[in-house]
Every structure is written in C-alpha cells, then in structure tokens.
Amino acid sequence: MMPMKSLAVRFVLYLFCAAIFADASFAEPRLPHIFSDHMILQREQPIAVWGWAAPSEKIKVTLGSGSQETTAAADGTWKISLAKMPAGGPFTLTVKGQTTIVLKDVLVGEVWVASGQSNMAYALSNVTGAAEEIARADYPQIRLFTVPKNVSLTPQTDTLPASWDVCSPDSAKGFSAVAYFFARDLYKSLHVPVGIVLSAWSGSRGEEWVDQHSLAQNAELEPILQRWQDSPPEVKAFGETGSRVSLEFDDFDLLPKDEKARTAKFASFDDGTAETLTGGSWSYNWSSARDLEFELASPGRLGQGYSARIHGHADGASDSRLQGIFHSGEGAADMSAYRGVRFWMRGQGSFQFQALQPTIYDWDYYTTENIQATPEWTEVTVLFKDLKQSGWGVQNEFTPQALTGIQIISMPTVGEPDRPPSGLYGGMIAPLLNYRIRGAIWYQGEGNTGRSIQYRRLLPALIEAWRSGWQEKDFPFGIVQLPNHGRSPEFGDSIWAEMREAQLLTAKKIANTGLAVTIDVGSPQNLHPPNKEPVGARLALWALGTTYGRKNVYSGPRYEKSRVEGGAVRVHFQFVGSGLEARGGELEGFSIAGADKIFHKAQARIAGDEVIVEGSDVPVPVAVRYAWTSSPSCNLYNKEGLPASPFRTDDWPVASSGQE
Numbered sequence: 001m002m003p004m005k006s007l008a009v010r011f012v013l014y015l016f017c018a019a020i021f022a023d024a025s026f027a028e029p030r031l032p033h034i035f036s037d038h039m040i041l042q043r044e045q046p047i048a049v050w051g052w053a054a055p056s057e058k059i060k061v062t063l064g065s066g067s068q069e070t071t072a073a074a075d076g077t078w079k080i081s082l083a084k085m086p087a088g089g090p091f092t093l094t095v096k097g098q099t100t101i102v103l104k105d106v107l108v109g110e111v112w113v114a115s116g117q118s119n120m121a122y123a124l125s126n127v128t129g130a131a132e133e134i135a136r137a138d139y140p141q142i143r144l145f146t147v148p149k150n151v152s153l154t155p156q157t158d159t160l161p162a163s164w165d166v167c168s169p170d171s172a173k174g175f176s177a178v179a180y181f182f183a184r185d186l187y188k189s190l191h192v193p194v195g196i197v198l199s200a201w202s203g204s205r206g207e208e209w210v211d212q213h214s215l216a217q218n219a220e221l222e223p224i225l226q227r228w229q230d231s232p233p234e235v236k237a238f239g240e241t242g243s244r245v246s247l248e249f250d251d252f253d254l255l256p257k258d259e260k261a262r263t264a265k266f267a268s269f270d271d272g273t274a275e276t277l278t279g280g281s282w283s284y285n286w287s288s289a290r291d292l293e294f295e296l297a298s299p300g301r302l303g304q305g306y307s308a309r310i311h312g313h314a315d316g317a318s319d320s321r322l323q324g325i326f327h328s329g330e331g332a333a334d335m336s337a338y339r340g341v342r343f344w345m346r347g348q349g350s351f352q353f354q355a356l357q358p359t360i361y362d363w364d365y366y367t368t369e370n371i372q373a374t375p376e377w378t379e380v381t382v383l384f385k386d387l388k389q390s391g392w393g394v395q396n397e398f399t400p401q402a403l404t405g406i407q408i409i410s411m412p413t414v415g416e417p418d419r420p421p422s423g424l425y426g427g428m429i430a431p432l433l434n435y436r437i438r439g440a441i442w443y444q445g446e447g448n449t450g451r452s453i454q455y456r457r458l459l460p461a462l463i464e465a466w467r468s469g470w471q472e473k474d475f476p477f478g479i480v481q482l483p484n485h486g487r488s489p490e491f492g493d494s495i496w497a498e499m500r501e502a503q504l505l506t507a508k509k510i511a512n513t514g515l516a517v518t519i520d521v522g523s524p525q526n527l528h529p530p531n532k533e534p535v536g537a538r539l540a541l542w543a544l545g546t547t548y549g550r551k552n553v554y555s556g557p558r559y560e561k562s563r564v565e566g567g568a569v570r571v572h573f574q575f576v577g578s579g580l581e582a583r584g585g586e587l588e589g590f591s592i593a594g595a596d597k598i599f600h601k602a603q604a605r606i607a608g609d610e611v612i613v614e615g616s617d618v619p620v621p622v623a624v625r626y627a628w629t630s631s632p633s634c635n636l637y638n639k640e641g642l643p644a645s646p647f648r649t650d651d652w653p654v655a656s657s658g659q660e
Helices: 007-026 130-136 177-190 212-216 222-229 233-241 423-432 452-469 495-509 533-545
Strands: 040-042 047-052 058-063 066-071 077-082 088-096 100-116 139-146 165-167 194-200 243-256 264-267 282-285 292-297 307-314 320-325 338-348 350-356 378-383 405-411 439-443 477-480 513-516 558-565 568-574 580-582 590-593 599-601 603-607 610-614 623-626 636-638
Touching (some): 047 058, 058 077, 100 139, 139 177, 177 194, 194 423, 222 233, 233 243, 243 320, 243 405, 307 320, 307 405, 423 452, 439 533, 452 495, 477 495, 477 533, 568 623, 590 610
Parallel strands (some): 040 100, 100 439, 439 477
Antiparallel strands (some): 058 066, 088 100, 139 165, 243 307, 243 338, 292 307, 350 405, 568 610, 590 599, 603 610
C-alpha cells in the first residue's frame, strides 16, 4: 500500500517514470522481462535468448565464454540458442545491437514453474512458523520471479514488467510458500542454483490456464468454451477488453449506535492530505491495477476541497484498494460504540466496502455486496450488522471492538465477472514458453470442484498443452492433491473427494507426473490452510526421487488393485516404502459397501503391503473407499511418514457425474 501524495507530486513522478519506461521500451535491442539481473537459466539444456530489435539489426549474445550472432527478422524479432551449460555462475549476459544490454549475476541451475490458484499464491508471511522461516530465508542461489497478473485471449510474447529477485527474508516473505519450500529443499539436496517462476492467480479455474485449441478439440471440454460464449454480452466484453472505471469518494462519518447522537467525522480529503480524523491515514494500492490512477480531485463533493478519485481502464487483473486506517501503526481501534459508516460516492463502476479486522488473515473480510455507483453524488450507509464474509475463508466473528480500518475495492460495472477460458494461458503462460525449464508444480482444483469428472480430462489437457508449448513432450509435472477441507456426510458424496480422485487418476495416467498427497495438512474451516511446508517438501521429495534420480521414498501408499475374499476385501498398494502403518492408533478412514451401493463404516487392518477391509453390516462386500469425504479421519501412511491417497475401488456415479 502506498500513501497518498498531493496530485502535483504524483503527476511529476508519473511523468518521470513514463519517460524512463518510454526510453526503455524503444531502446534496441530489447529482451523480454524474464531476462533480468539475478536470473537463473536451465542447466544442461540449450539456452534460448530472444527479443526484439530494428529489422535487419545485427545481434550478438554472449554468456560466459560462449556467444552467438543473428540478425533480426523483418518484424524485428530475433532468437538465438547458446550451448548448454552445467550449473554455475555468476555470469554476465550481454546482448549487443545498436545498444548493449548487460545483465549481471546470472546463474545456471534448475528452473521450475509454479502455478495454480490461491493456495499456490499463498505467501510465506502467512504460514505456520512464518517469522522463523522468513528469518532463515537467506539463500542467494535461489531466485524468484513472479509473473504479473494478465488476462489475454491472444497469446502474449512477454509478461508485464517484472524481474528476478534473490531469495532473502525480504523477497521471500511475499512469495509463494509452497514454491519457496519446494525450492529450498531442492537446493539443500542438489547444491545447485534453483529458480522458481511463479505464475498463479487466486480463485482461478483450470480452464483459464489451457489454450483455446486444446479446449476446442476435446468434446468433454468444449462446453467450457460454449459456456463462455453464452455469457451476457457485458461480461464477455469486459473479459475480452475490460471497461472504464471512474469512482469518487468523500466525507466519511462514523455512525453512533445512538441514532440521536452526533456523527463522528472519520475522514474528508479537504486539506489534500492522507490523514484520517481518528489518527490514522489513507493509502492506495494500484500494484495490480496498472491502468487505474488515483488522485485527489478538486473540487470535492460540496464544491470545495478534494475527493478521492480512482479512474481509468480496468480489466480482469485490476485490483484497486483504497484503505483508511483508524490509528497509526498496526493497532486496532474499538469501534463498538458505532453502528456503521456513512460516506458519499459517485461515478461509473461498482465497489465493495470491507471492515478490516486483525482476526482475519485469509482476506475473507466482512464486506458488502457489490454497490453500483451513480452519476450524481449519493449517500451510502453501511451498517456493520449487514456485513458478511464471502464464505471461502475461515469463518470469524465480527469484532467491532478490534477493527483496524475500512477498505474500498473498486470494480467495473459488471462487478466480479468470470474471466474467459484460456485468458491466463495467453497472458501468463504463453510469454514463458521460450524459456527453458525443468518442470512444473501445480496446486489448483478448488475452482473446479463440482466438475471433477470433467477435470479428469481438463488436467491432462493442461499438462499436454504446456508440454507442447514448451516443446518438452514429458517434462515433470507435480500435482498437489487437495487437502482436507469442509464437511460432507461420512458415507455420502463429496465433491472434494471426487476432485482428489481426478488428480490421482491424472497422476496414474499421464507419464512423468507426481502427486503430493496433503489429506493431513488441511483444515475443515479454512480453504487456505497455513501449514504449507509439508506441501512443498512432498513435491520436492517427488522431484528428487524421480527427476533427479535420488534413492528416496517420494510417495505415500497408492491404491493399485483389490480382490474380494469371502466377507473381506484385500486392498493392495504401491509406494509402501519400508511398510504400511496406522498413525495415532487403530487404522481408520475405510468404508465398505455391497451390491446395494450403500457404504458403512469398515474395520481395517494392515497385512504386509495390503490392507484387509471388512464390515459386519456388509457380509458380501463389493467396494471399498478410503478417506472418501471432505475432511476425513484417516491415518494410513508408509513408515517414511507419507500419507496414502484417498481412493475408491468402485466406479459408481458420483455427485460430479454429468456436470460440465
């Protein structure tokens, strides 16, 4: 969050930065943003370097002792391939044309892409034991690159502006926790530089990360495209081109519980400062809203002073937040004497009002529904009793006695519309495809629960599309299986269990994929569980045991086959390591059914590499399920401490059957 400044100062800074970026954008030659100081290049593969220059401009690229020359094509593009190199560095990468680009502190090592939705984007600063781990995150040979959010139905050739960071406590704290732990464990074992390219978006659906051709050519996935085509015209228009937003806010008052009492002034902008009248200040975050601008607009609502105005062009990547803090510092204020907030607004677009409370750490703040702006100044009253959480985070009680401030999230007129299928592939994956990588790790699925049958085809299509795009037919692809979350009947359907099955089936079907089982690190109440270290560690174990050929156990027990023996079912597993075990007591988590397809609690015991399952209510068993609920009580592991994946032996229709 950046503090508000006077309009004049901001305007000077804007012109200064615009001049710098203008000079940079027209200098020849140019490189994509993923080439920067501190970058890591993939070892033991030919190194691609590409960019733009004047037509027919001669380009010479030098890295260490190797160099290559080429000539830019008629459209200004150029690309060269340097010889493969072993791990090492630091090197200097020089690109010489009409001007010379010099990139310093370039390393050669292992490069992985980390992608998915919010649990992949979840920052290290929010994890269990964050303070201690952040303090230890001093790894100069680990490098971090975050792909800026961008939606594009046209595959882009470059990311939005970004650069590589050296892993340090400061850079790691806001980076993906899962990706950080994965990189940390790889580095500690391999002792070579490790680079992570993070391309993730909270709330994204799997189809957003797959190219249009891959969706269109599959009959099971084509309904995804059709659903988008059937969207309301205004939603499609916003998803494809964005829309204009112009919102003004002024004169914020706190409303006493005693309706006859005088209101308490919270903030106006008449003095042109960021101060609130309660001792805090306003700030504005436009880091993810590159085409939205903030200013103090004059005159304000009553023809004098200023109002706070956010205006410009918004697209699906825009994240514009105006925040007013009650007190300076991080302390909370007691607002229990007030029933709400009143303010004035006008403009084009919509917004949500949120109350910020320190008990919420997963961004599911108490908020209003979308409020549409009006052309003329309109009074808005927000009562605390009407605020609600969205429901995807931890459910917390509203704490008026401990609020840090308020927040206004600006949106287009259509509110929060769906993004188009393939939009994140075009904007956040396509720009990376020339950059050599070792493999990818993927943590997504929450956005596709309810459509797990379709996900059985969608996730393989995504993997195939990425491998084709990178021209690596079978690069390693690690999948995080969704953890325990939510509630469902003990022996009924569970869309979370069905999604885990889709991820398991993909890992079984698609070559060179891995599955990190996390059924033991989630939370029934929290969609974003903070225990992320085991997730990254299990992905790293898989990569070390497969991609890097280490002799370690890298998977928990995985169902292979079963057979009925009298009144019991004998279940056989792969990846048992040095043996199966029940952690914390008797083996639990199994259910059993007969031909009536009604499941009952089962008794289970370990017999070598197998588990024998039986139930007194099912004398003639047909099927067994394990951990088949949203948040199961289950405890089957191998002796190396890796949990068994949930599974079922039947193929009966489930809740997601027939869903598009």
